[in-house]
């Protein structure tokens with residue numbers, strides 16, 4: 001049966017998720033937080049060209065295409081070919097293609113996943129490794145082998161992308177103050193630590209399997225390849241690279257994600273196998289490029305880190321607020337208990353998107369964290385089953401005011417960490433002519449600032465309404481029938 005999946009989403013894949021980024025001041029609120037470069041194929045052409053017919057398609061791509069033909073993966077009926085496109089390499093239609101028509105099928109024996117590694121010569125030494133690390137080592141070993149079965153494929157892979165993990169210090173300074181910078185540095189540190197571990201435990205003790213030294217840069221290359229090209233959510237496949245299918249580029253014009261399926265079908269002359277089957281989400285004319293949607297849920301920061309480009313849709317602009325119950329809070333135990341009863345923890349992450357309302361649990365969590373003083377009675381165990389309902393509405397003026405102040409201060413503090421203003425960035429974007437990496441940097445920093453501004457606006461407006469809001473005590477009196485129409489308190493006088 002067909003299974004829905006998309007290019008590697010950060011949550012369900014075996015690839016590591018980026019570490020959460022550092023925090024803002026005060027434990028109430030903490031902050032988290034087109035193009036591709038090739039070593040062997042030095043090309044950057046702005047037209048859509050296709051293999052075989054075009055001398056600009058590098059020899060490596062021609063050889064890869066011939067290999068796919070020889071192996072029977074493609075035939076004269078295959079309606080796409082690799083082509084040079086603005087995004088690097090891509091898939092180009094060789095004839096008109098209907099919407100949802102199957103454009104390619106790749107048999108399972110050409111997929112690269114942790115099982116491929118297990119069945120290889122390094123399978124024994126890699127079996128206990130994290131899936132992404134074993135696949136990374138596999139790629140690196142195959143990359144250096146002249147007799148590799150995968151040589152024709154590995155030869156067409158880019159040397160690096162515009163992912164922020166490949167940026168120089170100078171380029172990274174353009175995202176100063178952003179959550180993306182903290183995430184990027186966190187990911188780089190994580191990858192480096194994993195490399196040092198695997199080098200000591202696997203690579204060095206098994207020199208016969210890894211005769212050519214593997215450097216940290218090599219390891220980053222493999223990480224970048226997996227991060228930008230792995231498909232996931234395929235049945236039982238959290239991390240899989242599908243050569244040929246991984247040439248497909250992303251377009252925001254595609255708004256659905258269900259283009260790829262795992263099917264059973266003929267895989268060669270006499271055999272059947274699982275096939276990775278890709279459909280074109282858009283109708284195409286001959287010569288046009290195939291696009292898919294990589295992941296509707298990724299923020300622009302995720303896209304910049306994983307793929308090295310960002311999308312123009314504003315709801316990709318996001319900022320993650322990290323809230324925390326301080327362990328020095330006298331009510332720490334009760335607050336944690338309440339948070340856990342409601343599916344949250346000592347630390348909670350809230351992804352806020354431009355133009356979207358705040359996540360529903362954010363205000364209750366903020367009120368919980370800020371709860372104290374005369375409101376602390378609500379933390380008593382008799383309220384445990386009803387407290388979250390109370391927290392969904394304002395508790396007291398003091399509590400609501402504290403929440404507003406803390407959020408606004410945190411937003412202001414975060415906004416002061418960027419080295420440019422929204423206006424300056426908007427001007428740079430309008431001017432155009434930015435290098436691909438600067439375009440990402442400007443897009444990310446202006447997007448984050450706009451979200452922070454949006455959060456600040458929400459809590460500024462709330463501050464202005466503090467006198468009009470209805471708080472817990474009034475609601476309680478109303479429930480007891482002790483407040484009149486005008487909000488006046490009805491005193492019960494015994495007859």
Ligand SMILES: C[S@@+](CC[C@H](N)C(=O)[O-])C[C@H]1O[C@@H](n2cnc3c(N)ncnc32)[C@H](O)[C@@H]1O
Nearest residue numbers: 034035036087088089228246247249250307309
């Ligand atoms: C799965 S690969 C697609 C094939 C790739 N273009 C190549 O040359 O090998 C994903 C990479 O393609 C590039 N890419 C895909 N869609 C893009 C887009 N809309 N804008 C810019 N680059 C894109 C990025 O470098 C990304 O990391």
